[in-house]
Amino acid sequence: PSLEVEFCGRLYENPLMNASGVCCMTTDDLDSMARSRSGAFITKSATSTDRAGNPEPRYVTVPLGSINSMGLPNKGIEYYLNYVLDRQKRFPSENPPFMSVAGMGIDENIKLLNIIQDSEFSGITELNLSCPNVPGKPQVAYDFELTDRTLKSVFQFFTKPLGVKLPPFFDFAHFDDMASILNKYPLAYVNCINSVGNGLYIDVEKESVVIKPKDGFGGIGGEYIKPTALANVRAFYTRLNENIKIIGTGGIRTGQDAFEHLLCGATMLQIGTELQNEGTGIFERINTELLQILEQKGYQSIEDFRGKLHSIT
Ligand SMILES: C=Cc1c(C(=O)O)[nH]c(=O)[nH]c1=O
Numbered sequence: 001p002s003l004e005v006e007f008c009g010r011l012y013e014n015p016l017m018n019a020s021g022v023c024c025m026t027t028d029d030l031d032s033m034a035r036s037r038s039g040a041f042i043t044k045s046a047t048s049t050d051r052a053g054n055p056e057p058r059y060v061t062v063p064l065g066s067i068n069s070m071g072l073p074n075k076g077i078e079y080y081l082n083y084v085l086d087r088q089k090r091f092p093s094e095n096p097p098f099m100s101v102a103g104m105g106i107d108e109n110i111k112l113l114n115i116i117q118d119s120e121f122s123g124i125t126e127l128n129l130s131c132p133n134v135p136g137k138p139q140v141a142y143d144f145e146l147t148d149r150t151l152k153s154v155f156q157f158f159t160k161p162l163g164v165k166l167p168p169f170f171d172f173a174h175f176d177d178m179a180s181i182l183n184k185y186p187l188a189y190v191n192c193i194n195s196v197g198n199g200l201y202i203d204v205e206k207e208s209v210v211i212k213p214k215d216g217f218g219g220i221g222g223e224y225i226k227p228t229a230l231a232n233v234r235a236f237y238t239r240l241n242e243n244i245k246i247i248g249t250g251g252i253r254t255g256q257d258a259f260e261h262l263l264c265g266a267t268m269l270q271i272g273t274e275l276q277n278e279g280t281g282i283f284e285r286i287n288t289e290l291l292q293i294l295e296q297k298g299y300q301s302i303e304d305f306r307g308k309l310h311s312i313t
Helices: 026-035 075-091 104-115 146-153 174-183 221-237 255-264 273-278 282-297
Strands: 005-007 010-012 016-018 059-062 065-068 099-101 127-130 162-165 189-192 198-199 217-222 244-249 268-272
Touching: 010 255, 016 282, 026 075, 059 273, 065 221, 065 273, 075 099, 075 104, 099 104, 104 127, 104 146, 146 174, 174 221, 189 221, 217 221, 217 273, 221 244, 221 255, 244 255, 255 268, 255 282, 268 273, 268 282, 273 282
Parallel strands: 016 268, 099 127, 127 162, 162 189, 189 244, 244 268
Antiparallel strands: 005 010, 059 065, 065 217, 198 217
16 A cells, blocks of 8 residues: 555655644754655744744643643744755755744734745745744634634735644534635645643642743643544534645544544644654654554555544444
């Protein structure tokens, strides 16, 4: 069997990539992703200029996942754009990395996307509408009118492939309302989900929180969030028109987790917490485990089962 996937008109050797934010802050991080067995990779969400982010400790690995309140530290969009444009020139036959952007508001999102639109970048852009950790900044995608207004403005000028990174939703009315907004726009994909916002992890021995920002409140990733991630992948896969693909993110630690996301309808798969824990060797491991599952089940390709999750009739 083969793990090859077609996404936005490009062929990838497998569906695995990093989740923006993990292993993508510096050119060294990005080079290690480029050398890995991932099928693709994405930059850290960029703002107009570099940001230090929140005070440390701001990312902590915990038994069932992670908690983070990084606060959108990044090197600024020019740094990441220079990196991806350089790779485009040096490796013209390869798929360019994905570019992620996360403005502090609609104006900065428009500005960032205009920079990408006016550049030679020929890859895929991810608009992050779900950063939960910038104090005083609510997550865009929890404001449905703002999301609609943002996408309306963006698609006045942006003609390159664009996806949006969404936070988790927990209510069928929200799945329905968000899907009806997204279906209005020529999106390449939606990425479900970002970390589950504003969780709290406690160190009982110290009787203390474990991260400094926001009195310890931070986005939760890892095993904790797989059921929520799978539900959001499935909810949008069944509601969006079929040319809006799904990237599945959240709780992928094994080939089986990857298989579950694909069964729910995901086309590409992003790994965050477990990549942070294990390093880029994880891509070789999960590709191997996923191939074993396809072999055991007699599938030749992911197309044979993508989205074919059974309900109980
Ligand atoms: C881009 C900011 C994000 C951050 C962050 O930089 O705090 N953490 C997340 O879990 N998700 C985000 O989208």
